[in-house]
Amino acid sequence: MGFGGFKLLLFIWALFFFCSSPSFSQFTPADKYSIDCGSPTNTTVGGRVFLSDNLASSYLSTPQNVLVEASANSIPQSEYSQLYKTARIFTQPSTYTFQISQSGRHWIRLYFFPFSSSNYDLTTAVFSVSTRDHALLSEFRASGDSVKEYSVNVTGGDLEITFTPSGGSFAFLNGLEVASVPDPLIADDATSVTPPTNFRGLSDRALETLARVNMGGPVVTSRNDSLGRTWEADRGFLKNPNLATNKSNIAAVRYADGEATPDDAPRTVYGTAARMASETDPKSNFNVTWEFPVDRGFRYLVRLHFCDIVSERANQLYFNVYIDDSSVLSDFDLSTKVQGFLATAYYADFVTQSIQNDHIRISIGPSGIRDVDPNAILNGAEIMKMSNPDGSLSGKDVPVSSSKKKKSVGVIVGVVVGLIAVLLLGLVLFFVYRRRKQERINQSKMWTPLSTNGLSQTMGSKCSNGTTISAGSNFNYRCPFAAIQEATNNFDESWVIGIGGFGKVYKGVLSDGTKVAVKRGNPKSQQGLAEFQTEIEMLSQFRHRHLVSLIGYCDEKSEMILIYEYMENGTLKSHLYGSGFPSMSWKQRLEICIGSARGLHYLHTGYSKAVIHRDVKSANILLDENLMAKVADFGLSKTGPEIDQTHVSTAVKGSFGYLDPEYFRRQHLTEKSDVYSFGVVLFEVLCARPVIDPSLPREMVNLAEWAMKWQKKGQLEQIIDVTLKGKIRPDSLRKFGETAEKCLADVGVDRPSMGDVLWNLEYVLQLQEAVLQNDPDENSTNVIGELSPQIHDFNHADANTGTAQFEMSSGDDISGVSMSKVFSQLVMGVAMRVNHGAPSLCNGLARTTLVVFEIIGARVRPFWSPWCNMANVYSCEPWCAMALAFGWSSVDAPRLVGIGLIGMFTVVTHMLVL
Incomplete structure (x- = not known):
């Protein structure tokens, strides 16, 4: 082939490559607002122009204009230093209103830097921030320069952001951005971490970005991101930096149709990676872990970015990925996701369950596949808090912003014309409503019996005596929803003491002052009516000092609520690790x-x-x-x-x-x-x-x-x-x-x-x-040595067996144990002691009596248990309690004979009675 033919072939190959590579046009937001609060002039940050405060004043409704400026030497050096020079103060609730031309997801970025001016110390400001539908910040106090980024779905024609000072304080803001988000950026579904199923409904959730990290590379500023995002370096999040090495090949990154785009993450993120430091050891077996601080009680969207810039060929890299304790990608081969092309951008989304710790861990590690070099990579990670079902991202009740106060002239005229008619109709409806409400309150103070065959499907008949909820009430009763609302301060989020698969657990206070735990089922929970019914049926049968007691339940209005005795010290797990409780002694752990x-x-x-x-x-x-x-x-x-x-x-x-x-x-x-x-x-x-x-x-x-x-x-x-x-x-x-x-x-x-x-x-x-x-x-x-000894074979007991004195700490401590092999082994222990400390006649009589004592006790236990439960003695058989009362540690044979005889007399008496 001549030189000309070679050039032609090269041109055809280049043309083919160009045509086969997807092209991505840069996203242009339909809505875009940027404000430098308090600034008299426009400011440019990261290539974006922030309007001066006076040019943006038309967006703001506030009763007072207060602008402050920081001293030059107090401004921190950062990408947003220009925004931190000035601020706007809100002494009363104030609202920004932005017209939205295209519905869908929008960024809200709030810039804060607390400084001191002549009249205001911004470090003392305490305030809340909300939109119409979402609470963004509650009782917020800025401790340093920070950017709060949110993604909310706007469906109306405008977006309101309201700043509400806490009592006696004020609010402030250094900068504000509102901008459209590309529709494909956040899909409606993702993979649930536990269990690994498909999660739907992300489009209805507001999101707050808690971490956006570039693994294996430096900080990526907003100027180098098409959507104005900042990506932090990952070294500060690594649990053990020595286990990871960095890899960079930005030029090799390619974007494929149907996969990640430059809007998902820039080349500077996909072109750097953190990988296992395993090059020198082909048998390396460890995980590389990053830990990110988060807020408890929320679910999180975790987005992981991958781009194989370390392999020399496809199907060479296999690894595992974990989020906290759960494996989310096992034997993951990135090349199978991108049609076998290396260095192709790809991401995966995961939704966690409600997080009960103050951190989320992301780990990568080698696959268990043989003959594969141990290695794993991660290029980037984003962690976004999801709003709860109430629309809150703050975890507390925050007043959402009201609708616009300006009313059209037509609406005002209509209200004036119809005022008299509305007043008359309102009075009639008020009296009707008040009467019905009083009837409901009177009814809700009554209890209805729990069906012995499971959950009753209706309220059933009311108790005639109007019993109110209290700790002393019989646990076999349904509790009115109104009483539970009162006990939990209307399910105050600040009263939440735990969140599980069934739903949230609230601390409650009954009308008599007794503390209770109220577990409220989440309608979206995977644990539903079957588990709710099972818990009631089980706990309504049991009364035992080492089982949590059920006080009541509620199934009004499709609610699934269980009320338990309050356990002051929480879970055993929280005392063992992760919650800051003091370490327990070995004796305490054994007793637990x-x-x-x-x-x-x-x-x-x-x-x-x-x-x-x-x-x-x-x-x-x-x-x-x-x-x-x-x-x-x-x-x-x-x-x-x-x-x-x-x-x-x-x-x-x-x-x-x-x-x-x-x-x-x-x-x-x-x-x-x-x-x-x-x-x-x-x-x-x-x-x-x-x-x-x-x-x-x-x-x-x-x-x-x-x-x-x-x-x-x-x-x-x-x-x-x-x-x-x-x-x-x-x-x-x-x-x-x-x-x-x-x-x-x-x-x-x-x-x-x-x-x-x-x-x-x-x-x-x-x-x-x-x-x-x-x-x-x-x-x-x-x-x-054997956990299942031949406890009944007393006739073959070895006369030379060593003495073993088994003492129970107290009668109370054993009161929760039903007689079975435990008691049998206690009998065996006494019989062993009698072998060594009593005359042969007493020895034989005591052993025989105690064996008969155990056998008869086991036979009649099924008939006696209901009586024990009614007497609230926690199923402790009377003969067992009697033996303990006489002094279990004694080796006096006549006393043992007396215990046995009295025990036999008790058994016979009860058999005659029953």
Whole structure:
């Protein structure tokens, strides 16, 4: 081929490439307003012209014009320094009104820098900012230079932004921008993080940008972004900067049809990346993690930007991406998303559940695919707070701006002409409304019984005595919605104490001053009527000191509201990590575990049919003012299998990290599924870390697997909470680890019952408190090495068995435990002591009496339990309580014989009565 032919071929190839590459025209906003508040002249920032305050005065309605100017040496050096030189003061509510020519999403950017002038100290200003539909800021106090960026969907012909000073204070503003947003920038749907389903409805939400970050590169100023955005550098957000290296190849970036555009992120963002620092180690196995501060109680839209500028060929890079504890992209191959082209811009959107921490973590790490070099990349990230269902981005009640005060002459004339008629009609309607309202109030103060067969579908008959809601009321009653509104200050957002899958939990105060927790179901929640009904049916049957008590419920107006006793100290999880509570001692943690085990043991054995909780986790263990544990949240609970069945076949539900693997694989639910979850909680209590933490190295991500690894090595002390170092007796720690290990057996039949777990935790506490002294066999393997001993086979008891003194802390402490294997093992312990401390005749009589005592007790328990519950003794069988009352630690054989005889007499008496 000649030189001319070569040039022709080159020209054809270039023409083909040019024609096949998409072209993107720069977006021109239909609406664009920029104001330099307080400035006498126009100001140019990032290529955008901000109008002087006097030229923009037509947009503002304010009762007073106050403009202030900062001293030259007080202005911070930043991209927006020019805007920070002046400010406008609002001493009373004031509103900017902008005409909107094209409906859709619009940016609102508010620029703040508090400085001191001769008459005003802007650092003391406290105020709120709102639009007609959304609360943007509440009780805001600027502490430094900041830009608040919002994206709101404007459907009317104008946009109002109102500044409202708090009582005795004032508001201020340095700069303001309003501009149209490209329609495709924010789609209506995204991928929900947990569970990984499709989320719809973003177009109805206002968004606030909390972070916009350029990974692996420098700051990208608004001048270099087509939409005037600023992208921060990522180094300040990296948890461990040494684990990441930067990569840059801006020239290689390409935009493809149907994928990201320059409006989504500029080339300077897609052309830089943070990658794993794994070049020198082909076996690298760690995650690179960024942590971003956020506000609790909101959902977040997380947008992640990717562009493979590190690979040499397609299908070479596979990696995982995590948001907090959830995997959002697994074995992610970017080239499959962009038709195999390298360096092609791409982004993915994710919506989180309501965040309960004060941060969001984004992590990238290597894939588990073999023969793939460990590497992962991230080019950019945006985190946007989503408005709540009330339209608020502030978390508090903020008055939204009123509509325009200017009325047309025609409307005013019409009002004047019809004034007399309106007044007359208004008086009639007022009296009718007042009468009906009074009738509703009178009715709402009445309670209606809860249907014993589930939720009643109507209000039913009213109680004749007009009982009002109070802590002492019977829990089997429906509560009027009006009374709940009063108790929660009309569901004041500042009274929210938690947010879960079902909805928000509010603190409430009843009419008698008693504090309660009010859980209000969210209509959009994935947990609906079935869980609501299950919780009422379950808790209406149970009264136990280690189960959270249900006080009432409400199903008026399609509401799903549950009222519980108030637990002063919140969740066990919040005390273990992440919430700033002081560290708990080992004894406190053990007592909490013991209390929780008692509650679960009661669920499994307290009735003729076991109840399986199905969502045992540290977040569902609540603590009262004395740190006494109570199990909560029974929305997923199921009754256990029939007598002739071994399991319940049901769809898998629960919490990631706590799920029984056998239940997950086979959908076979048993009481042992709760035991597995409780075993995870035990390690969580010991190590004080989340059960799943993707920011950690791979082998440490799953707490259960990581802890079991060290337990099998016999080195569990290496991973315990640092605040417990040197404070746990070795025997206590060893027995605790063995108990947790048994709970986490892969097959359910190999796990202990909850009663056995309870027994062993009591023993762990005794070891910690050094109750077992001078015992030649004080070894966790010898004393209670097996979690399921042959507790009934007294005839073959070894006469040489070492003495073991098992003391319960008090009668009250055991009052929540139903008689089962736990009591059987207590009987066994007494029988063992009798072998060593009593004459043979008394020995034999005591042992025989106690065995009969246990057998008869087990036979009549199903008939006695209802009587126990009615007497509010928490299902504690009378013979068990009697034995404790006589002094369990005594080794006096005649006293044991007396206990046994009185116990038998009690049983016979009750059988005759029943």
